[in-house]
Structure formats: structure tokens, C-alpha cells
Amino acid sequence: MRFLIISDIHANLAAFEAVLADAKAEWDKIWFLGDLVGYGPDPNECVALLCEHEHISLSGNHDWAVLERLDLESFNGDARVAVTWTRSALTEESRAYLEQLPSNLICEHFTLAHASPRLPVWEYVIKPDIAATNFKYFETQYCLVGHTHLPIVFEQRSNGRATPYAPLYERVVPLPRTRLIINPGSVGQPRDHDPRAAYAILDVVNMTWEHRRVDYPIEVTQKKMRDIGMPHRLVDRIEHGW
Numbered sequence: 001m002r003f004l005i006i007s008d009i010h011a012n013l014a015a016f017e018a019v020l021a022d023a024k025a026e027w028d029k030i031w032f033l034g035d036l037v038g039y040g041p042d043p044n045e046c047v048a049l050l051c052e053h054e055h056i057s058l059s060g061n062h063d064w065a066v067l068e069r070l071d072l073e074s075f076n077g078d079a080r081v082a083v084t085w086t087r088s089a090l091t092e093e094s095r096a097y098l099e100q101l102p103s104n105l106i107c108e109h110f111t112l113a114h115a116s117p118r119l120p121v122w123e124y125v126i127k128p129d130i131a132a133t134n135f136k137y138f139e140t141q142y143c144l145v146g147h148t149h150l151p152i153v154f155e156q157r158s159n160g161r162a163t164p165y166a167p168l169y170e171r172v173v174p175l176p177r178t179r180l181i182i183n184p185g186s187v188g189q190p191r192d193h194d195p196r197a198a199y200a201i202l203d204v205v206n207m208t209w210e211h212r213r214v215d216y217p218i219e220v221t222q223k224k225m226r227d228i229g230m231p232h233r234l235v236d237r238i239e240h241g242w
């Protein structure tokens, strides 16, 4: 059984389509780690496309904001504009889909959480000390998270600390017997200064993991964002990957 591991699509249909085309026939089911909407111009289209495939999905902080579960004051000005537009654009069907998503769950040997196992909607697992603390908050061997938009692997050491590893792209890597927190990166808004869409393939029979990147027509998404009046900063950033 192979899983397409994706996170933080953020209503960027062109990026999502590019990932599906690039990984075509190489997976059996999608595990999506949350933030389906927010920032991008295609929230309903992304919900519909995800629902065309067999999948498990989590809810992220942007999904919560659009559903009015979070106070808009907790977002910066540009993100607030994006959330407000998304609320107005979301169909009843898309809203109903987002309403029923959990923010964390356990599948096979994996805990899935949008942000972190400790705080599934909010915490950014960027630094080793935060990763080290979070190993205490899940019981499976591996945990998959999104939210930071940064592909990375943290390995738990025997002394309780965590070691970060940069992703090895286009290399099928055996999963070690140690405990890991893995982030596949973001499909629709990468923030590691590489604007290509990020995703991963997990094979739970051979127990391997592969980080991948794929180009997508960024200008298609940017034009749609300009047409609906998204802030310039949000339009520009996806071209630079931050």
C-alpha cells in the first residue's frame, strides 16, 4: 500500500493538479494533512478534486478560520483578507466537507496531525527542541505533520533530543526503526525558497519514504489571485517560495 502524502494545498489548484499528475499511478490513497483552503483562488475546486480520490483528510488552522472556529485577529492582515474572501466564495457543499474533518488521527503506524501532536492546529514544529517535546505527545513510531510549509525530518535520539534532516529529494529512503516526525512540505505555498510544489510518497509495505518536488504553472494561480483582488504580497510570495 502506497500513500500520496500531501499538506497545505491552500486552494492552489494548479499546484495540486501538478502533484497528482507527477505522482500518477504511484499511490493507492491520499493522506492529506490539512489547510485545504486559504490564500489561493480555488477553494471549491480543490475540495472537489480531493474528493475524487480515495483519501483521509485533516483540518488545518486556515480551514478552521474559514469555518469561523478561530478569531481572525490571530491572523496577519493579508491572511485575514484571504480568509474573508474564502468565506464568501465557499459553497455549502465545500463548507460541509471541511466541517467534518478531524485535526489529528492515527493510521497504521502513523500519527497524523496538521500542526503538531501536542497542538494539532497551532504549533509550528520547526526547531529540534519543539520536535523533541512533541515526541512525548504521540505513541506511534512515526508522526506526519504539515503547517510550517517546510519539508523536514526530525529523528528522536536516545538522549531525548531530536535531530533535523533536510529532505533527500527523488530518493526512496528506508524508514529507520527510530521514531520520526516528518513534514512533506506544502503543495500550494512552499516556504523554503523553492516555489515548486512539495509532496511525498510513503510505502507501508516496504516501509520507505520519498520527498519530491514538482514545477507547476505558478502564473496561472497568480492571475486568478489578482483577478479576485488578493493582496500583492500573497500573489508574489508563491513565485519565490516563502
Ligand code: ZN
Pocket: 008, 010, 035, 060, 062, 147, 148, 149
Ligand atoms: Zn498552511
